Amino acid sequence: MPTVSFGNHICQLQDGETVLDGLLRHGIPVAHACKAGSCGSCMLRAISGGIPESAQAGLKDSWRAQGCFLPCVCHPISDLTLAEPGVGARVDARIASVRLLSADVIRVHLAPEREFEYRPGQYLTLFASPTLARSYSIASLPSDGFMELHVRRTRNGLMSGWLFGEARPRDAVQLQGPLGDCFYTCGNEDQPLLLAGTGTGLAPLYGVLRDALSSGHRGPIMLFHGALGPEGLYLGDELRSLSSRYPNFTYTPTTDPIDRVVAAQVPKTTGYRAFLCGDPAVVQLLKRKIFLAGAAMREIHSDSFLPAIL
Numbered sequence: 001m002p003t004v005s006f007g008n009h010i011c012q013l014q015d016g017e018t019v020l021d022g023l024l025r026h027g028i029p030v031a032h033a034c035k036a037g038s039c040g041s042c043m044l045r046a047i048s049g050g051i052p053e054s055a056q057a058g059l060k061d062s063w064r065a066q067g068c069f070l071p072c073v074c075h076p077i078s079d080l081t082l083a084e085p086g087v088g089a090r091v092d093a094r095i096a097s098v099r100l101l102s103a104d105v106i107r108v109h110l111a112p113e114r115e116f117e118y119r120p121g122q123y124l125t126l127f128a129s130p131t132l133a134r135s136y137s138i139a140s141l142p143s144d145g146f147m148e149l150h151v152r153r154t155r156n157g158l159m160s161g162w163l164f165g166e167a168r169p170r171d172a173v174q175l176q177g178p179l180g181d182c183f184y185t186c187g188n189e190d191q192p193l194l195l196a197g198t199g200t201g202l203a204p205l206y207g208v209l210r211d212a213l214s215s216g217h218r219g220p221i222m223l224f225h226g227a228l229g230p231e232g233l234y235l236g237d238e239l240r241s242l243s244s245r246y247p248n249f250t251y252t253p254t255t256d257p258i259d260r261v262v263a264a265q266v267p268k269t270t271g272y273r274a275f276l277c278g279d280p281a282v283v284q285l286l287k288r289k290i291f292l293a294g295a296a297m298r299e300i301h302s303d304s305f306l307p308a309i310l
C-alpha cells in the first residue's frame with residue numbers, strides 16, 4: 001500500500017483508503033468538510049508521487065499545475081510527499097461585519113487583503129483556523145467592494161457557531177477558491193433564467209440575479225426561494241424592491257414544496273437556463289424535474305450544500 005509523508009508525519013494507507021482518511025486515522029490534523037470532492041476544504045499539494053486525475057477534478061488549472069489535489073477522493077497509485085497548498089492558494093482576509101438577516105441567518109462581509117477574483121454565485125472555502133474550513137457561496141458582486149456570504153446557524157455547528165457567537169470585525173480568516181460554475185455569463189441576454197433554492201441557497205442565486213440585472217439581461221428572470229416557515233424567507237424586502245425596479249424579474253417566496261411551485265409556474269423549461277442551490281435533496285429533485293420539463297442538462301447549474309462529514 002502507498003505511503004504518504006506530510007511534514008514530520010508518515011502514514012501507510014490501508015487497502016481502499018483515501019489519502020484524507022489515512023491522514024486523519026494517524027491523527028494528522030487536516031481541514032476537511034464534505035469528504036466528497038466537492039467543497040475543496042481539504043486541498044493539499046503533492047511534491048512528489050503521482051496523483052490520479054480524478055482527485056484534481058474541478059480545481060483551477062493553476063492549482064492543478066502546482067500538484068494540488070483533493071485528498072478526500074484520492075486513492076494514490078504510488079508513494080506521496082505532501083505539503084500545504086502553498087502561497088497563492090489562500091488569501092488573508094478580515095471579517096468586515098456580521099449582521100442578522102433573520103433569526104437563523106447572518107450576512108457576513110469579508111475584506112480580502114489582496115485581490116480575490118470570483119464570479120457572483122461561485123463558492124469559496126472559509127478558514128477560521130488552519131483546521132476549521134467550510135464552503136460558502138458568494139452573494140456579492142466584485143463591484144460591491146466587499147465579499148458577502150449568507151450563513152445559516154447549524155445546531156452544534158463549528159463554523160456557523162463561531163460566526164454567530166464569536167466572530168468580530170477585524171478578525172483574521174483565510175479564503176481559498178473560488179470554485180463552482182453557478183454564475184451568470186453574458187451572451188444570451190434574452191434567455192429565460194430560472195433561479196431556485198432553499199434556505200441560504202439564496203446566497204448564490206442573489207449573486208447570479210444581481211449580476212444578470214446589472215449586465216442588462218433582458219429575458220425573464222424568475223427567482224423561487226423556499227423555506228420551511230416564513231421566518232426563513234430572508235431578504236424579502238430587497239428582492240421585492242428589485243422586482244418592482246426590473247419588470248423582467250419576478251420573486252416567488254414560498255413555504256410550500258418548492259419543486260411543485262416551480263412546476264406550476266414553469267411547466268415547460270425548454271430553452272431555460274437554471275441555477276439550483278441549497279439542500280442537496282431539493283437540488284437533486286429540482287434538477288431532475290427541470291430536466292424532464294425540457295431544459296438541456298448543460299443549461300442546469302447547481303450547487304448542493306453538502307454537510308461536513310466529521
Ligand SMILES: Cc1cc2nc3c(=O)[nH]c(=O)nc-3n(C[C@H](O)[C@H](O)[C@H](O)COP(=O)(O)OP(=O)(O)OC[C@H]3O[C@@H](n4cnc5c(N)ncnc54)[C@H](O)[C@@H]3O)c2cc1C
Nearest residue numbers: 134135136137151152154157158159160200305306307308
Ligand atoms: C458548495 C457548498 C456551498 C455552501 N454554501 C453555503 C452557504 O452559502 N451558506 C450556508 O449557510 N452554508 C453553505 N454550505 C454549507 C456549509 O459549508 C457548512 O456545512 C454549514 O455552514 C455548517 O457548518 P458548521 O461548521 O456550522 O457545522 P458542522 O460543524 O459542519 O456541523 C455540525 C453537525 O451537523 C451536521 N450537519 C451540518 N449541516 C447539516 C445538514 N444540512 N444536514 C444534516 N446534517 C448537517 C454535520 O454533519 C455535523 O455532524 C455550503 C456547502 C457547500 C458544499
